[in-house]
Structure formats: C-alpha cells, structure tokens
Amino acid sequence: MPNRTSQAGGLFLMLAIVLGTIWGVYVGQPMLGVLRGTGIGFVIALVVWLIDRRRRPPAG
Helix, strand or coil: CCCCCCCCCHHHHHHHHHHHHHHHHHHCCHHHHHHHHHHHHHHHHHHHHHHHHHHCCCCC
C-alpha cells in the first residue's frame, strides 16, 4: 500500500499569526494580536494533525 502524505497545519499557524498581528495593530495592541494569533493557529494546526492522524492507517 503506498504511503499517504500528511497534511500540513503550519499554513494555518502562519496565517493566524499574520492576521492576529494585523488585528492587533488595528486595535493598538500588536503583541496581543501576535499572541492570540499564535494560540488560535496552534489550535487549528493541532486539529489538522489529529484529523490526519485518524485517517492514516496504522503502521505495520
């Protein structure tokens, strides 16, 4: 059976950080935007990883 490539969740992490920074600059708190974006992006990337892990057949 051919190996399936894993999904990439890093894109969502990067996008969330950038969008969070833009939002933070808009409201006058850029560091808060970076932190919120990092947290949200981490959660989304974790969900993508967990979904991908469930879809992958067991090794062996």
